[in-house]
Amino acid sequence: MNRIHVEAIHKGLILDQHIYTKSGALLLPRGTSLNEQHIPYLKNLGIEYIEVTPKLARKKLGSFSLDRSKDVSDEETLESPILLREAEATEAAKDRDFYHLLREDLSQMVKQAVINYSQKGGHDADIDAITGMFRELVRGRNRILYLLDIKSVDGYTFRHSVNVAVISVLVGITMGLSAASLRNIALGGLYHDLGKKRIPPEVLWSDRPLDRESRQKIEEHPRLGYEILHRDKDIPEEVALIALQHQERMDGSGYPKRLTGDSVHLFSQIVSIADVYEAMTSSRQYRRGFNPVETVEYLMGASGVLFPERVVKALLNSITLFRIGSVIQLSNNDCGVVIQANRRLPSRPIVRIVFNEHQIPLDHEKIIDLSDPGNLSLYIIRSFN
Template sequence: MRFIPTFCLREGQILGKSLYNNYGGLILKEGSKIKGPYIKKIMELGFQGLYIIDDISQDIEIKNVISDELKLESIAKIKNMFMNIENKNPIDKDMNNISNIAKNMADELVSNKHLMVNMIDIKSYDNYTYYHSVNVAVLSIIVGISSHLNRDELYKLAMGALLHDVGKIFISHNILNKNDKLTNEEFEIIKSHSTTGYKYLKSNFDVPIKSYIAALDHHEKYDGTGYPKNKVGENISLFGRIIAIADVYDALISDRPYRKSILPANAIEYIMGGCDTHFDFNLVNLFIKKVAAYPIGTCVKLNNGLIGIVVENFSDASTRPKIRILNKNDGKPNYINLRDDFRNNNLTIIDVVNM
C-alpha cells in the first residue's frame, strides 16, 4: 500500500484504505477498483490523496498508530461539539465525550508506543478542522509518551490538543477560509482565537488547568515572538510547547484554501529549522524520532538516480530509511539501507516521486 496525490489517480487502481465523508460515512471501501467518475468526485470533495495497492506496494503494510474506529469516532465527536458550540446548543454531553476520547487515545498510543507515524492523513478541505484537532492530539500524545509523561498527564495533554483551536469557532468562516492574504485587522482577529478559546474553556467547563493553558499557549514561540503573551522558553507551558510543534506540522502537510500542502520531509525540515526560535529543541528532537520524514510506501529518488519505495523507517535516523529499488532490471529485489549500510553513506534522498 502507498499514498499517492489525487492528481495521480488513474482508472483501475485499487483503493488501499477506505475513504470516508465528513460524517464518517463510507464513500469507497478498501479494495474497490477506482473508476473515472470516482476520481472526479474525489477531486470535487477536495481530498489531497488516497492510498492504493499496486505491484510495487502490494506487500507493504502501513500500521496506524490509532485504530480507524477510534479516529473516526474522535473526529465525529469533535465535529459534533464544535457545531453545537457554534449553534449555541447544550454541550455538557459533548465534553464528556471528548474526555473519554482523550483517555482512549492516550491508552491506545501507550500500547503502540514503539510505532512511528508513517501515515499521511486522508482529509478533505471541508473536514480539515476536525481531522486537524485529532491529528494534533495524536502527535502531541506521541511526544508526551517520549517525554515520559504518566497516563494522567497524557490525558490532560490530549484534552488540550483536541480543544486547542476551539476559539476559532467564534471567528467568521470568511476570514478562516480566505484565499487571499489576510489584512492586518483580519490577522489580529485570527490571533485572538488562542485567548478566546482559553477563556471559553476556563469559564464553561471543568477542564484541567493544564489543558486550557495549552489552548492559550499553542501559538507562543520559544524566542518570545509568538502570541498572545510573548512568553519565552520554558515560561511557555510544556503542553503548549508540544502542541505548537504538532499544530504546525499537521497544518503544513494539509491543503488549505490559501496554499497547497507540503511533503512530510519538508515539514520536518521546517520544524527542525525552527529549533530554539519557534520551537523547543528537545521536544523537536523527540518529535522527529517518531514522525517519518518519508512515510512507508513513499517513492523517492536518490542522488545517484535510482528510484525506490520506502519499506522501513528508523527512529534514530528518520531521514535515512530502508528503500527497495525499483529501476534495476536484474529481476531480483534490491534494497538500500541508508542508515546501516556504510557503503551508501554518500547516498541521500533528493526528491519524492509521484508514480
C-alpha cells in the same frame, strides 16, 4: 418529503434518509429530528442536499414541550401522554445514537492517524490504547459539543485537530509523560483551535493576503478558545492553557502574549510543534503539503529557536517522516518505495529501489538502507506521497 440544500436546514426537520460519515459509519438514521447540534455537523459532511420532511406536529401536554406545525390540524396533533413519552424517549435514544456515532467517527480518525504518524507503524496495542483513551475523553456531553463546534469551523480544522492530538500524544509517549498528562495533551490537541469557532468565516478562510485588521482577528482565537475552556469546570486548566499558548514561540515571536523561553507550558509546546508539523505535511485544498525533507529541514532550523530542542527531538523520534509505501527519489535519481522506517534516523529509512536513474524498471531486487554508513552520500530529495 422535500429535498433541501444543506445550508437551509434548520432545527426540527425530520431526516428522510440515513446520513453516513465519510468513513461510512451511520451517523444519523432516517427519522431523526434535527437539533442544534446536528446542523453544523451536517454542513461539514460535504453533502449538498438532504431529504427531509417537516417536523411532525404535536401538542404541548403535561411537562412536554413540543413544537407545532401550522399545516397540521389540531385533531391530528392530539396524542396520548404515553405516546408522547415514547416519542420523547425515541428522541433521547436518537441523541444517544448521535453522540455514540460521533465518538465512533472520532475513533476511526484517531486509529488512522496513529497508523499514519506513529513511527512504529501503529502496533495493534498502541492503536487500541490511544483510541480507547480518546473515546473516554469525549464521554461528557460538553466535550462532544466542543468537537461539534470545531467541526462547524470546517472539515479541515476537525481533521487537523484530531491529527494534532494524536501526534501530540505520540510525542508525549516518547517523552515518558504520565497517563494523566497524555490525557490532557490529547484533549488540548483536540480543542486547541476551538476559538476559531468565534472568528468570522470570511476572515478565517479569506484567500487574499490578510490585512492587519484580519490578522488581529485571527490572532484572537487562542484567547477565545481559552475563555471557553477555562470557564468549564470539567476541563483541566492545563488543557485550556494549550488553547491559549499553542501559537507562542520560544523566541517571543508568537502570540497572543509573546511569551519567551520556558514560560510556555510543556504541554502547549508539544501541541505547538504537532500543530506546525501537521499543517506542513498535510495537503489542503489550495496546496500540497511540504515533503518530509523540507519539513525536517524546517524543524531542525526551528529547534532551539522557535521550539525547545528536546521537544523537536521527541517529535522526530515519534512520528514517521516517510510512511511505509511512500514513493521517494534519491539524490542519485533512483526512485523507490519506503519499506521500513528508521526510528533512530527518521530521514534515513530502508528503501526498495524500483526505477534506476534513467527511470527504467529494475529487473532485480535492490534494497538500500539509508542509515548504512556506505550509503551516507545518498539522501532523499523528493517524496511523492
